[in-house]
Amino acid sequence: MRILLIWVLPIAAFVGFCWWYTNTLGPLTPAEIAAYTEKFAQRDQTPARLEQIKRFMEEDDGGEFLMINLIEMRSGDAAAKAEEAMAKYRDFILPEILWRASHPVLVGATVSQAIDLQGLEGAERWSQVALVRYRSRRDLMEIGSHPDFVASHAFKLEAMSKTIAVPFAPPFVNVADMRVFLGLVFFFVMTVLHFFFGRSRGSAVADEGDFSGAVAAAARARASVSPPADPVAEAPAPPPAPPAPAPEPSAPETGSVLDESSEEGKGEEEEKKDS
Numbered sequence: 001m002r003i004l005l006i007w008v009l010p011i012a013a014f015v016g017f018c019w020w021y022t023n024t025l026g027p028l029t030p031a032e033i034a035a036y037t038e039k040f041a042q043r044d045q046t047p048a049r050l051e052q053i054k055r056f057m058e059e060d061d062g063g064e065f066l067m068i069n070l071i072e073m074r075s076g077d078a079a080a081k082a083e084e085a086m087a088k089y090r091d092f093i094l095p096e097i098l099w100r101a102s103h104p105v106l107v108g109a110t111v112s113q114a115i116d117l118q119g120l121e122g123a124e125r126w127s128q129v130a131l132v133r134y135r136s137r138r139d140l141m142e143i144g145s146h147p148d149f150v151a152s153h154a155f156k157l158e159a160m161s162k163t164i165a166v167p168f169a170p171p172f173v174n175v176a177d178m179r180v181f182l183g184l185v186f187f188f189v190m191t192v193l194h195f196f197f198g199r200s201r202g203s204a205v206a207d208e209g210d211f212s213g214a215v216a217a218a219a220r221a222r223a224s225v226s227p228p229a230d231p232v233a234e235a236p237a238p239p240p241a242p243p244a245p246a247p248e249p250s251a252p253e254t255g256s257v258l259d260e261s262s263e264e265g266k267g268e269e270e271e272k273k274d275s
Contacts, residue, residue, distance in 0.1 A: 006193045010186045018179050021101045023136035027062040032138065039145040056167075060137045065167050066105070066176065067140075071128040072162045086159035092152035093143070097132065100139040105176040106131040122162070133176050134167075
């Protein structure tokens, strides 16, 4: 039962995470596109930018995407204030993207100016690079249309002197996909636990078998050894008593018989004489 739980519970948790991490609603619908377009139109957006956002929504395939951000932070006397403003922006944006199964993948400072640059002026220098994973275009539109987004985005503009953000589709094998990472971690942990508890259970069964075998062997040994002789129990039984002799018939009293016969003889003689 314990081995079953080791596999069932993590697999159930992993399936639930994959369901939350994956866009299960499909691409944006025409009604959603119209609603988001109306929200963005109420803000200070140029027609060209509004058209570009609408086209981005219409080309939605329902899948995840990555956004690469090049950032140049304000420097000099405004550096400290810029960092403070960026911290306020992160306080809003991080909970919003994490709640929607989106997250930063890579964030780091640049180590040099642009090495290869063509057809773009003023893009030689950047201070930070950030790569962010979004679950879907719907999630990005939800964040962008949030009532507090405009105020928080103002902190971002205050912190940066320039920025560029370009979305792109991830490769088939996406190392930034947390499903791949957590799947490998879950498999490794479950394998270790299975080996550990399986080995412990096997050792317990083996110990129980050894104990049972020892008990059986001891019982057989006791049965094969004769108990010590009891002098009382082992003493020979006395021989049976001989049967009592049958009583002999008593001899008749000879004296009385002779007297009777003599008296009878005398009587007969007297009768002869009288006759």
